Amino acid sequence: MTEFETAVVAVLKGLGDGEVLTYGEVADEAGFPGAARAVGNLLRTCDDDLPWWRVVAAGGYLKAGETSRQAEILRSEGVRVEKNRVKV
DNA sequence: CCCCTGACTAGAA
DNA sequence: TTTCTAGCCAGGG
Numbered sequence: 001m002t003e004f005e006t007a008v009v010a011v012l013k014g015l016g017d018g019e020v021l022t023y024g025e026v027a028d029e030a031g032f033p034g035a036a037r038a039v040g041n042l043l044r045t046c047d048d049d050l051p052w053w054r055v056v057a058a059g060g061y062l063k064a065g066e067t068s069r070q071a072e073i074l075r076s077e078g079v080r081v082e083k084n085r086v087k088v
Numbered sequence: 089c090c091c092c093t094g095a096c097t098a099g100a101a
Numbered sequence: 102t103t104t105c106t107a108g109c110c111a112g113g114g
Contacts, residue, residue, distance in 0.1 A: 004110065023096050036096035038110035044095050063095055
């Protein structure tokens, strides 16, 4: 478990209902600004207990291919979603 | 050790 | 507005 993983996991586990962050924000909060790709890679490989649906691309765009499912979950948590993207 | 890939981002053309 | 480039971290060949 690298520091990066630990930090990112900590940030994700700290998210509450309705809390949505972008990959870049997660990386920044974890202390690795610019490591957005690594965040995505981590969620892709270790998606065990991580709330992946609360992580979206820059601009609030949802994950391609599963925008439907993600949008549903987000809406159920009180997040306003419009046209496959989180409303700010 | 080097190169490529990936649920990414920001800036330039 | 759309496309491309460079930069970021980690993992695999």
